[in-house]
Amino acid sequence: MSSLILKDHPLLGKTVVALRNFRNGEEIMEFSGPQVKEEEIPALQKPEDDRYLQIGRDLYLGASGGFDDFFNHSCCPNAGLVEKDGRFFLTAIEEIPAGEEILWDYSTYMDERDWEMDCLCGEKICRGVIRDFCFLPEALRNKYLHLGIVPKFIADQYR
Template sequence: MIIFNRIKTNLSLIFSKDLCKELPTIAKNIKKYREKLDISQDKLSKLADIAYNVIIKIESGATLNPTIETMAKIAKGLGVSIDDLMKYIMESEKNLVVKNTQNGKGVFAIKKFGKGEIIFEFHGKFFTYKELPTPYNGVEDHYVQLGENLYMGPSGGIDDYFNHSCSPNTGLKINSKKVFLIAVEKINEGDEITWDYSTTMDENDWEMDCECRSKNCRHRIRDFKYLPRDIQQRYLSLGIVPKYISRNF
């Protein structure tokens, strides 16, 4: 279930670069754990089974958004969880901007992203189904299903403005209670960043009209099980369908 903002405004919201700089980055976290273990970058590359120059680029900041698969290997090499390694990531926010769209607000890229790159980490309070607010305020509340009985609510930040598209360029990857938005294709500067809400929906009691206007628009946002088979298979192959849904397909 996700209910998103349709309020039109003339204001644009840009997240502060200075704020992001005050927070630990991926590079700082990797270096911190590596130095704690007293191992070199070369040693870490061998432990993680990834190329030495990949470690160098990430730690130097040349690669701001390594893939979640790369981060999982590095976390394993450092002997920490991927949650510990990634929980302070805010670097990506300076690459995003919230501005007006034809349907209200949306999030746009202000740099290029490659397929598989981490775009953003979602933040918000967790709810069970019974804890969801009643009644829903359809123009202000933002809820996304993350499990059979687990939902994430609005954060009050940039993650409340990622719109749905039936032709998305990103998808969600859920690791425990960590939620990452991952590029599923190349994203250019100026592109709106969207994901298909149906990829996490498995409820039967909520749906909404779609106004994405993409050439593949289905005109209705419904549970994953109602998607055409070819679309289901594509999303499953991209790894953006959570286990509580994918195990049934």
């Protein structure tokens, strides 16, 4: 039985919502999909259509066809992606009650220098634009690094 449901979102098309409570630190789902090199990614018309998750300097995880393609970004996320032995697990970083959207901060997995998109998350602390991890305020970078929701290829730059 699924603990997640896909719902329509007025601005973003789709969003993933929790069907049950998740405890802080609980794994929500593993992200999967084909691993592709940067030059193998087809040119995209709109940044919103980008389903490619950066998992290495020149390595991306493509769409899986599952819920993991639809989790939206927030500048005030309730989840984060934890890398474990080259696998990626969306994990609650606070208590997530049933009925709540599950959101993570895309900037935690971005180190590209040439890609950004406008943010529509609507949070009071919204940064306005989603861009590379290195551009986050230092306190926020440290928070995310401490939570363990930054992939190795980025976190290694801050050791």
